[in-house]
Amino acid sequence: xxxxxxxxCDGTLVDSQxxxxxxxxxxxxxxxLVAPSAExxxxxxxxxxxxxxxxxxxxxxxxxxxxxxxxxxxxFLTRRAMPNxxxxxxxxxxxxxxxxxxxxxxxxxxTGKTMRGLxxxxxxxxxxxxxxxxxxxxxxxxxxxxxxxxxAMCEAGFTPDVTWIIGDTTYDIEMGRLAGCRGIGVSxxxxxxxxxxxxxxxxxxxxxxxxxxxx
Numbered sequence: 332x333x334x335x336x337x338x339x340c341d342g343t344l345v346d347s348q349x350x351x352x353x354x355x356x357x358x359x360x361x362x363x364l365v366a367p368s369a370e371x372x373x374x375x376x377x378x379x380x381x382x383x384x385x386x387x388x389x390x391x392x393x394x395x396x397x398x399x400x401x402x403x404x405x406x407f408l409t410r411r412a413m414p415n416x417x418x419x420x421x422x423x424x425x426x427x428x429x430x431x432x433x434x435x436x437x438x439x440x441x442t443g444k445t446m447r448g449l450x451x452x453x454x455x456x457x458x459x460x461x462x463x464x465x466x467x468x469x470x471x472x473x474x475x476x477x478x479x480x481x482x483a484m485c486e487a488g489f490t491p492d493v494t495w496i497i498g499d500t501t502y503d504i505e506m507g508r509l510a511g512c513r514g515i516g517v518s519x520x521x522x523x524x525x526x527x528x529x530x531x532x533x534x535x536x537x538x539x540x541x542x543x544x545x546x
Contacts, residue, residue: 333435334546335489337464337480337507339498340442342376342520343539345452347418350410351376355387357406358399364388376521377500379443379473380404420456421519423540428461430543437487439464441479441496441506446470463487474502480510497542501530515542 341347352373356366367387375383380403385396410416431438439462442449446467453459464486466479484494496507499520507514508531515534516527524535534545 333437333493335437335439335484335487335494336431336542336546337439337441337466337483337494337496337512339377339496339500339503340440340444340449340452342499343497343503343517344420344424344440344458345418345456346421348373348376348521350407350416350418354403354406354410355384358384358402359387361402361406362395362398364399373521377443377474377498377502379468382473383443418452418455421539423538425456425458427540427543428458430540431546432461436546437489438462439466439483439487441466441474441483441503443468443474474500475505475509477506477510480506480512484510484512495546497539499527501526504530504532507531515545 359366381400384399464483471478491511494512504514516532518524
């Protein structure tokens with residue numbers, strides 16, 4: 332049976348943790364606030380940018396949250412222009428996508444990145460041809476709202492019973508569950524495996540290629 336496999340990007344396909352932590356800490360410093368710890372920042376990965384910065388801020392101040400988000404964008408643009416900037420694929424990602432494509436799986440991405448940011452990653456790593464549907468934070472409410480999954484299924488022509496979400500955060504797994512889909516959590520990303528299980532993941536994998544055993 333053909334299935335729709337929707338992947339998260341940051342922390343699942345791409346190892347962007349160091350970049351995200353650095354940009355968030357730069358952003359708080361830019362507005363004169365104490366930078367949050369790397370652990371706190373890892374917890375908000377998966378949310379859209381402004382909601383993520385508001386969570387890190389820890390108080391209801393939409394204007395300041397927007398200011399921090401703008402500083403994050405500035406930091407990312409600066410860092411991306413540096414010659415040592417890296418957002419590498421996790422080991423086994425390319426091989427896994429190739430194997431799924433050969434098996435006839437249909438694939439998509441649902442990410443907290445903007446469409447522009449996602450396309451840059453896909454083009455950099457030559458992944459664009461693997462995905463038939465791309466859902467991003469500038470088109471939808473933040474995860475865990477099910478809008479991204481619902482749009483992916485609509486575009487690709489699939490139903491929840493044959494659709495999976497693969498992600499590293501509870502927001503990914505909860506998004507899939509709210510859309511009626513099953514989820515596989517990856518343990519090498521930003522949220523611990525036990526949190527992914529509590530969120531509803533039906534399998535946990537330590538390497539991306541292990542998803543092939545469960546699909």
